[in-house]
Amino acid sequence: MPKFYKIITYGCQMNIHDSEKLAGMLALRGYVENDDESLCDVIVFNTCCIRENAEDHAFGNIGALKQLKKRKPSLIIAVGGCMAQQAGEAEIIREKFPFVDIIFGTHNLDEFGILLDRKLSSNKKIVEIKDESGKIIEGVKPLRTSYPNAWVSIMQGCNNFCTYCIVPYVRGRERSRELMNIYAEVNVLVMSGYKEITLLGQNVNSYGKDLGDGTDFATLIEKLSEIKGDYRLRFMTNHPKDLTEKLINAVAKNEHCCHQIHLPLQSGSDRILKLMNRHYDSADYLREIEMIKKYMPDCAVSTDLMIGFPSETEEDFLDTLKMCEKVGFSSCFTFVYSRRRGTPADKMPDQVPDDVKKDRIMRLVECTNEKTRQFSSRYVGKTVRILCEDIDKKKNMYIGRDEYGRMGYFPSSRNVIGEFVDMKVTSANGISLFGEIE
Ligand code: 5AD
Numbered sequence: 001m002p003k004f005y006k007i008i009t010y011g012c013q014m015n016i017h018d019s020e021k022l023a024g025m026l027a028l029r030g031y032v033e034n035d036d037e038s039l040c041d042v043i044v045f046n047t048c049c050i051r052e053n054a055e056d057h058a059f060g061n062i063g064a065l066k067q068l069k070k071r072k073p074s075l076i077i078a079v080g081g082c083m084a085q086q087a088g089e090a091e092i093i094r095e096k097f098p099f100v101d102i103i104f105g106t107h108n109l110d111e112f113g114i115l116l117d118r119k120l121s122s123n124k125k126i127v128e129i130k131d132e133s134g135k136i137i138e139g140v141k142p143l144r145t146s147y148p149n150a151w152v153s154i155m156q157g158c159n160n161f162c163t164y165c166i167v168p169y170v171r172g173r174e175r176s177r178e179l180m181n182i183y184a185e186v187n188v189l190v191m192s193g194y195k196e197i198t199l200l201g202q203n204v205n206s207y208g209k210d211l212g213d214g215t216d217f218a219t220l221i222e223k224l225s226e227i228k229g230d231y232r233l234r235f236m237t238n239h240p241k242d243l244t245e246k247l248i249n250a251v252a253k254n255e256h257c258c259h260q261i262h263l264p265l266q267s268g269s270d271r272i273l274k275l276m277n278r279h280y281d282s283a284d285y286l287r288e289i290e291m292i293k294k295y296m297p298d299c300a301v302s303t304d305l306m307i308g309f310p311s312e313t314e315e316d317f318l319d320t321l322k323m324c325e326k327v328g329f330s331s332c333f334t335f336v337y338s339r340r341r342g343t344p345a346d347k348m349p350d351q352v353p354d355d356v357k358k359d360r361i362m363r364l365v366e367c368t369n370e371k372t373r374q375f376s377s378r379y380v381g382k383t384v385r386i387l388c389e390d391i392d393k394k395k396n397m398y399i400g401r402d403e404y405g406r407m408g409y410f411p412s413s414r415n416v417i418g419e420f421v422d423m424k425v426t427s428a429n430g431i432s433l434f435g436e437i438e
Pocket residue numbers: 050051164165166264266304305306335336337338339340
């Protein structure tokens with residue numbers, strides 16, 4: 001009888017990739033994934049704390065396992081990641097959920113396998129929260145489950161301390177992987193048939209600053225252009241304060257790089273951007289859009305926007321809407337500001353009332369949806385290249401993504417998962433395109 005595991009992941013792409021690493025460590029120990037919790041021997045929660053709702057969600061789901069653990073005491077429950085890393089949080093988890101066996105922080109993620117071995121041999125509760133991490137550990141093999149896409153982490157941590165954000169406190173300072181290790185990983189992935197590689201970091205634009213040898217993100221993009229093959233290269237996420245012309249030029253010149261840039265604006269109000277500690281204003285941002293379009297006129301720019309930051313007035317909010325109109329983002333992730341303990345914004349006066357936040361997020365989503373609709377409808381009647389990723393069982397159609405990050409749906413009489421196909425767009429709905437392949 002095989003041993004089964006399930007990993008429940010919250011939050012961003014970085015966490016999803018971290019869960020692939022956790023899966024790799026479990027697979028190495030003979031565990032097989034199983035969605036049915038009642039059959040599992042190990043259940044891991046890879047948590048997120050960027051917004052309160054992600055935390056509430058995790059707490060609810062951990063609590064729901066109490067009965068299962070009672071019925072099956074041999075089940076090992078582990079809680080790790082960003083939420084566990086927050087100051088004092090491990091103690092809270094320990095008290096609230098005494099049935100949890102392993103608690104580990106972000107800086108202990110790569111040693112989860114060893115913690116599990118220790119738990120199995122000692123049967124003692126394990127709480128391991130390292131304060132800060134040194135160099136990135138190489139050699140943890142992720143178990144990839146998203147063929148033909150592969151994520152490659154190029155750095156960890158963040159030095160920016162945006163005043164609303166908890167990430168720098170739970171992920172530590174920026175640490176970049178050595179360029180040649182990234183090159184080797186991407187090269188092997190392309191040779192093994194992966195068709196889309198996404199480079200990941202909290203702020204990929206500051207890649208290399210800590211290496212001290214002049215390497216920067218543009219150098220990495222140039223180096224990766226030496227890897228031949230039929231594949232796409234993406235990266236996220238960028239910070240407007242660090243986006244350079246050198247990088248945009250390197251992206252434009254690398255034939256594998258998608259003409260899509262995720263450039264979080266957060267707010268259109270210069271006053272709010274200052275309070276957020278973002279180090280750019282709306283004019284700087286618009287100049288960068290111009291620079292991107294100069295090198296790649298077809299480039300799709302997507303963004304993150306937040307409403308309800310402390311003291312945000314109706315006028316500030318209207319500035320955000322104005323920027324949406326001006327830039328015409330291809331897609332937006334929209335967020336309601338969430339107070340995070342220990343961040344400067346949490347202590348700022350004039351927190352925005354919930355009903356005002358509700359009203360603003362609705363108006364923002366209406367505006368951004370309209371822009372996405374406009375962006376996509378321009379493609380009706382045209383042919384786009386789609387990398388087919390999967391079958392959408394509900395729609396009974398193949399599903400993939402175009403260069404600009406939009407979903408493409410189409411019927412096909414043969415299995416085209418993992419292939420690039422040319423799709424003639426017959427209709428568009430928001431970020432989704434529908435069409436036919438030849
Ligand atoms: N509240 C709401 N959204 C947040 N983000 C980061 N911190 C918070 C917070 N406290 C958003 C930002 C960031 C994205 C990943 O999450 O928009 O770009």
